[in-house]
Amino acid sequence: MKIESTSTPVTSFFKTQTDDDVTRAECLFANFICEHNIAFNTADHFTKLCKLMFPDSKIAQKFHCGRTKTTQIVKKSLAPDLQKVVVDHLKNKPFSLSCDESNDTHGEKSLAVLVRYFTTEANTRFLAMPICNIGTGENIFKHLNEIFIENEIPWKNCISFMSDNCSVMTGRNNSVISRIREVQPDIFDLGCICHLANLCTVAAVKSLPLPVEDLLIYVYYHFHHSAKRKEQYKEFMDFLDVDPSKILKHCATRWLSLFRAVDRLLHHWPALKSFFVSHEDVDKPGRVKRCADLLSNPEMHMYFHFLRFILPFLMEFNTMFQADETRLPYLGQEIRLLLRKLLGKFVQAKVIKETKDITHIPFKDPALHLDDSFLAIGLSTRAYLSQHEDDVEPSAVSRFHHSIRGFYMAAVDKMVEVSLP
Known part of the structure; x- marks a missing residue:
């Protein structure tokens, strides 16, 4: 009697319909984990939860699909089958x-x-x-x-x-x-279409005479690892009534990070300028002095206002071609549209209108450029120039307009070089 009570029934060695249903459930669960990019560790908890949720289900009670089993189902069963479908398409x-x-x-x-x-x-x-x-x-x-x-x-x-x-x-x-x-x-x-737009942006920003990207990096890393500096900076934000927000990191390999970093730094500009100028290390060579000098420079402030104006045009092009649906048929049309927009910001409209192929416009000819008063620099930049007319030297304003033309020419030159036949 003792042997009979501890022996495993012979029927347990044979596959039943329930076993097939359990296998199907485990495969569907493993596929779900991959499809929705869920951590494999979730499988350990789901197996226990499944039994509690469906106590009257034979399939749920037999369901055992922890992270190890889920991993093996994906690697040894699902992946080869799905890979075969892809390879068969590529062969034919x-x-x-x-x-x-x-x-x-x-x-x-x-x-x-x-x-x-x-x-x-x-x-x-x-x-x-x-x-x-x-x-x-x-x-x-x-x-x-x-x-x-x-x-x-x-x-x-x-x-x-x-x-x-x-x-x-x-x-x-x-x-x-x-x-x-x-x-x-x-x-x-x-x-890569997005890389092309990024190359144009990088070439244009590098043409500016002041290190715009360096300032973004200096400021970010000054606060990045220091809770003490962040607390000290909060006092400056409160005093100058600057809404508290995180200073963003600009990463050169991330196409859309420049605009957000520029926009956020402009928001913090008054507080940051006050913080670095009054810093105890401002007279010592180093990052604090570099930040104080750049933030106190009216020309640098003007470049940031200008970048906040111009970068959305390039961002719009980038985001359009990051969509899931196919946009390739619109590529040539959109590149020429972006080129026309950029040319229209510093080249006379008459010249653009009369030229059939805009890639052949001699855009580097100063005689075809717009006057300073019509050069597209953005409303916030114009407002800054008007409000700080007494603080900014005429030579600095002239140098600024000259640099903006250089920015546009560098962007257009790179776009024609790498994007258009």
Whole structure:
């Protein structure tokens, strides 16, 4: 009798319909975790919760799908099946290839490879992510070629290549695209549209005579790791009636961060200027003195007002092409529209109207430029000039207008160079 009570019934060794339903539930749950980018640790808690929520369900009582099991279902079952669907499309249909390297400086670098193809709609799918610690054109292409060979994907089906616009990826010689053209001569180098707009912005900002980006970085890192400095600064905000808000970090590799950082610094300008000018280390060489000098410079203040005016035009272009739906048919039209907007801010309207191809406008000719009073610098910049007429030297105002023309010319020059045929 004792043996019978502790023995496992023979029926427990056979699969039942309930077991199939449990397996189905576990696969659906693992797929849900991936689809919604939920932490795998959630699976441990959900398994217990499931039994409490559905005590009368046989499936719920048999449901056991912790983080380890969920991970294995994704890696060993779902991923290969979903990958096969993607590879089958790439073997038989045209597609676009996109890749980018991680910029981790402390560990191994990964090369993310995505593909985009059409069925009844546009599909962007993950293909592979090999380790690629040596970021040369030769080595990156080697990894891409190995992926194609391993999955038996013909290069002839790859019709376009998208990447950031660095020389390693898109250079004329010894780059990834130059090697791809050896196996697929008809490939189209699309580049990254958002990178193109960012390159134009970077070129234009660098043309300004004062270090705008440096000031953003100096101020941010002065407060970043110091709770004491933040508390001291609150007194200046309260005294000057500046609404408290976080000083934002500008990251050069993040396309949309510059406008937000500029706008926030302008909001804090009176309090920041007072804080750094009255700082005990203001007379010592270092970051405090640099910040005090730049914040006290009326020209720097004017450049920040101008950037708050002009950057939204470039941001609007960037955000448009970060949408989920396909916008490629509008690319040429939108680039020319942005170019026309920029030209209209410093070139005479008559010249733009009479020129059929705006890329051929001699925009560097001073005779075609607008006068200072008509140059587009923004209402807040005009208001600042009017309010500080006694504080700003005429030579500084003249230098400012000259620099703004240089800003526009640098932006247009870069746009024509990298964006238009």
